[in-house]
Amino acid sequence: SQKIEQNSEALNIQEGKTATLTCNYTNYSPAYLQWYRQDPGRGPVFLLLIRENEKEKRKERLKVTFDTTLKQSLFHITASQPADSATYLCALLGGSSNTGKLIFGQGTTLQVKP
Amino acid sequence: DTGVSQDPRHKITKRGQNVTFRCDPISEHNRLYWYRQTLGQGPEFLTYFQNEAQLEKSRLLSDRFSAERPKGSFSTLEIQRTEQGDSAMYLCASVSQGAYNSPLHFGNGTRLTVT
Numbered sequence: 001s002q003k004i005e006q007n008s009e010a011l012n013i014q015e016g017k018t019a020t021l022t023c024n025y026t027n028y029s030p031a032y033l034q035w036y037r038q039d040p041g042r043g044p045v046f047l048l049l050i051r052e053n054e055k056e057k058r059k060e061r062l063k064v065t066f067d068t069t070l071k072q073s074l075f076h077i078t079a080s081q082p083a084d085s086a087t088y089l090c091a092l093l094g095g096s097s098n099t100g101k102l103i104f105g106q107g108t109t110l111q112v113k114p
Numbered sequence: 115d116t117g118v119s120q121d122p123r124h125k126i127t128k129r130g131q132n133v134t135f136r137c138d139p140i141s142e143h144n145r146l147y148w149y150r151q152t153l154g155q156g157p158e159f160l161t162y163f164q165n166e167a168q169l170e171k172s173r174l175l176s177d178r179f180s181a182e183r184p185k186g187s188f189s190t191l192e193i194q195r196t197e198q199g200d201s202a203m204y205l206c207a208s209v210s211q212g213a214y215n216s217p218l219h220f221g222n223g224t225r226l227t228v229t
Contacts, residue, residue, distance in 0.1 A: 031215070032215040034215075034217060042222050043118070043205050043207070043220030043222045043223050044157065044220050046217035049215060089156050093215060094159065099162050099164075099169060100162075100209060100215070101159050101170065102218060104149075104157045105156050106155050107155075107156050
């Protein structure tokens with residue numbers, strides 16, 4: 001069955017360092033992959049979308065890579081700040097693509113310490 | 115763009131009671147999704163509307179759950195005879211007509227606690 005896995009353990013890093021979060025998937029051949037940020041008690045907020053023919057996508061301090069051979073996406077936050085502390089979710093288009101339904105990983109919680 | 119609005123933000127109910135949640139999507143968005151999220155997990159898809167038509171329902175959605183979107187505007191999700199396992203955050207998301215990879219706009223959810 002289709003499965004998306006993210007590191008379930010929280011990631012703790014020092015301010016200024018680069019955070020790297022992993023998203024692995026199986027039994028999928030996604031054309032797109034999306035990353036969202038979720039703060040406690042709030043809904044997810046879209047960050048970045050990367051297509052299968054894009055190896056890398058950047059937006060300010062964020063960088064996403066997409067390796068369809070490894071079936072993996074990496075999400076990097078450079079020069080991390082305490083305000084980056086949140087849960088980060090990766091999502092793939094699930095099932096029949098004409099619904100736009102996203103299937104989410106379980107999320108990785110990032111804690112950036114000052 | 116006033117964002118996706120959900121009401122109420124929190125609901126505490128006793129087991130066996132019925133509850134109804136409301137979602138007001140972004141006004142020009144014709145596609146609407148309901149998700150459920152439990153602690154430490156990602157959102158799980160429940161159901162999808164395109165305008166007023168409910169086009170997909172998850173197998174997770176038991177007969178106690180029903181959703182509507184009259185006139186293709188706001189949507190309601192009703193849970194009948196609530197069980198403790200229904201305790202979760204219920205999220206609504208909307209997106210405009212367009213490519214099916216378009217990002218979803220989520221509301222801040224309704225947190226349901228069944229005692």
